[in-house]
Amino acid sequence: MSKTPRYSYLGPEGTFTWEALRLVHEAKGADWVSVSHVGEALADVVSERSDFAMIAMENSVEGGVSAAQDALAEHPGLRIVGEYQVPVRFTLVVRPGTATEDITTIAAHPVAYAQCRKFVEAQLPGHIHSPASSNVQAAKDLIDADGIQAALAPPGVAERYGLDVIANNVGDNPEAETRFVLVRLGGHVPERTGADKTSLIAELPDDGPGRLLEMLEQFATRGVNMSLLESRPIGDAMGRYRFVIDLDGHIHDERVADALMGLRRFSPNVIFLGSYPRANGHRPEVPERYTDEAFVDAQAWLKAVAEGLPDLP
């Protein structure tokens, strides 16, 4: 009898990360472990206290993206097995009975506060910002804390904690989304679906001019498109970088496999983070010469000519 899987996530209930975890079909009925920062969620997986961690990877209002990237770089056994996208909306919440004109202090996670600055500066001039450690914590604290009348919180949090919503959609960018990934320790790579993404981290061999270009040519010559490229300081010296890269395609696609081998030869340190279905289901158009068939044909052709057989047509 298999044990119930455990999922660590930046909690508590109601965070955007929690919303992302609700998108995972297999997580229904599993154990959900709320932790207080991304590093803790990954540490749970590394130490096998949890089976999975859900972490923000891009454009996050809950911070930790750089921390997540750095943590993945330092624990090569970690693997991404899924990607999830959550719209980022904020509400201004108060205790029942509080009026807008009563608000002098707003609790908010610093990143959430930054994302709602235009609204709060226009609507609540002269207010004070009280930093909170999470978007939900900001709202929960309202119940007990002295001198705080309002909080910025994700939708749904007001209802959960018995608060009132004064304003919906108070974020400066109404289209904001955060991209999350589900992380596991090792294990099989998820099946290829045709709408996949491959993530990796790679260092340059040295900082000579054109080195990054050479690295990117490993992808271009195999027709592999990049959807993300981030330089992250390695941390041992200013000016040394590793690159966090997302590719269109799956390691079981021949063109991606070939590019990964090219990268492995080029880079002194390349970490495969995983191949997994894309959140948006987008299927890349692959020109004929980069299809699996083209690779299989080329292998057959090479084998024939290397053995002295005549060229194939």
Next chain:
Amino acid sequence: MSKTPRYSYLGPEGTFTWEALRLVHEAKGADWVSVSHVGEALADVVSERSDFAMIAMENSVEGGVSAAQDALAEHPGLRIVGEYQVPVRFTLVVRPGTATEDITTIAAHPVAYAQCRKFVEAQLPGHIHSPASSNVQAAKDLIDADGIQAALAPPGVAERYGLDVIANNVGDNPEAETRFVLVRLGGHVPERTGADKTSLIAELPDDGPGRLLEMLEQFATRGVNMSLLESRPIGDAMGRYRFVIDLDGHIHDERVADALMGLRRFSPNVIFLGSYPRANGHRPEVPERYTDEAFVDAQAWLKAVAEGLPDLP
């Protein structure tokens, strides 16, 4: 009689940004304006309330790097005129008379807390983290707040606010540095020194495979080295990026000027952020064929042959 220049910075006194501003010779005796976040410092410059803003650009423990990059992208008139590097060290400070074993709650900016996590988890197991809005605020709050016994703070802060240092150098990475830039609205580009950096932001024309490669070839074919490449979501749709780029060299270097023109033709939106002396004084070695002389020779040669004169030797 010229008025005293004003410098906005993330304060209060004692922050790493304040340390960076102390490195600016011209800022001595000027008006220093402490603000509470990077966006406010830049807004001061855009609105001409201040003449300069000092902001963190890389590897910051005071947050705001992405915000700074995005703000620079949105206010094309802003120009970087100087670069400064500050070592990032933390001390654990307490009110006089407090012993290590008395500490149950630590005030700290969330980013500083993350950078000292190994130390505090090892030395102060079971403590509570109380988030603060700045590294200095964390220490100042100790004087009055209930239930907080310690703070993580930059060196020098203890002395300034009458606190005791329990431990020095408690950051997880003893070599950490933050890179700051001094920003102004328009005006002349600083003189070329031979040890310069050029910063810019550019968008790709579309997201076809190889587009980023094409953009980077604009630099490589002119022998221009990149020292920073960051993709930043443009924000209008998931998957659309702009790139923050640092180049070795000055816009008055022919090879950099030529690469910038190539980039301007390639990119639908390129923002020149400035050319300025590098913090580390490093002078790039420029191969002969990329020197100003090589460009001047090529222009003379082209002029001669285009007018029907014989080739130069």
Next chain:
Amino acid sequence: MSKTPRYSYLGPEGTFTWEALRLVHEAKGADWVSVSHVGEALADVVSERSDFAMIAMENSVEGGVSAAQDALAEHPGLRIVGEYQVPVRFTLVVRPGTATEDITTIAAHPVAYAQCRKFVEAQLPGHIHSPASSNVQAAKDLIDADGIQAALAPPGVAERYGLDVIANNVGDNPEAETRFVLVRLGGHVPERTGADKTSLIAELPDDGPGRLLEMLEQFATRGVNMSLLESRPIGDAMGRYRFVIDLDGHIHDERVADALMGLRRFSPNVIFLGSYPRANGHRPEVPERYTDEAFVDAQAWLKAVAEGLPDLP
């Protein structure tokens, strides 16, 4: 009163080169000087005995293409000012009264012979080939020579020399064409027409891997297409090459001028052979970002930002 211009060409009357010269409007009524090989035609121009030389540059049945390329490399003052294309057709000619079955020996220039081999081997098995120094000379020799009954000759030659045509279109490739260029010593570059070609010769700085690629990137980053690339041994040592290159466009096109300057900086030896109207009148489609307007805009933008003015839109 200006003197009548002189044109040297591989003669005598009736050769393909003579046909090419007939396409030159300005050559009508000028002095036409028949010479016996390409090197002599170019030497006439270099020594100013002639004003122009018409020479074959590609796919020639009159030989001399390599010789022409090498000669252009050794006399940098020579300039191409026009391009002409001539269909290459052969006829089998005999003295009046000779029957096919009488033919035992065929006079032919070795290259013409090679191009008609399938026909003559099928139709005249067992014949002997008597090499001639030109396609027309082969036919003229019929008048006097002993033991030769037939010749391979261009169309029109039979009529000129009182011979009979036994078979038309006896070449193995019925679509064959030869490309000729008109060469002058120095002087102004022909006007830009929008359907131009630019020819040049360049050496690589050394034979390191990727050097040729680097050279070609000088064209690619400026959107300049190549229509010809030939490696030619430099002759001082096996394995050292120069490259004969044809580009789409004119030196007065900004993108071509920029690429030429890039090439001048890259290559230890680059020879501009000329910009001139294309024989086929094909006008290249130039993407917007490589138009003259894009270059002028980029120059204005660079000037503005380098002087500290705000970015242009």
Next chain:
Amino acid sequence: MSKTPRYSYLGPEGTFTWEALRLVHEAKGADWVSVSHVGEALADVVSERSDFAMIAMENSVEGGVSAAQDALAEHPGLRIVGEYQVPVRFTLVVRPGTATEDITTIAAHPVAYAQCRKFVEAQLPGHIHSPASSNVQAAKDLIDADGIQAALAPPGVAERYGLDVIANNVGDNPEAETRFVLVRLGGHVPERTGADKTSLIAELPDDGPGRLLEMLEQFATRGVNMSLLESRPIGDAMGRYRFVIDLDGHIHDERVADALMGLRRFSPNVIFLGSYPRANGHRPEVPERYTDEAFVDAQAWLKAVAEGLPDLP
């Protein structure tokens, strides 16, 4: 009992091709078949009348290089199995008793004549050139022909045919060499020696800008150096080219095999001409990341990560 192998070569005895064939150890004691042009030698191999053909491939004074390249393109079953280099020297030969001042007509193959032009124009002003079909034929014909007093011939020919040498080394370039290759129909690829060359012919998918660059990147991203690149018109339309390419390395080198597969996917028509020992014995230096070990390591790494195993170090 195996039959004696047959070698076709451009004869007769004494030609440079014959000199090249003397360098083939295995050809000693075999049947040597003298033919009158390169196409005939290759046709002998294609029709299995001969086992091998020796043909000039570069910088030839016996013509036929383009013909050889085109013939190889049209008979994909042909394979190059060896490479040989022969110094190209010319002597001016006469019948015994003839003095320099008696010479009015010189027999010479047109290409040989072109290569000795400086000498004959300076030493024998006013002479007539009588074209010959081969360098040796020119000398042999002297014995019987009327009105011819001298010939240009390879060294050794005078002795063989009872002629006198009037001047040695009369070629304009005293360092000239011709490169020959030995060709066979199919069969096993010669063993890898570490000093090998790989020849191939490839077409571009279309004539868009940058296509050639893309093709060459297939080699550059695998660290494969080119030693020859020739564009040859395909012949079906002006402006369509195929490329004759020589690479450093052997098809059994992993980096070459990988590049060939990349090329096969890229090009609509790629012909493998063979891998064989280089004439000059030069061994390319292969950077560590392009060695066989690097490829084997990358394959093992890919297999491990694709199966969900942790990253290798």
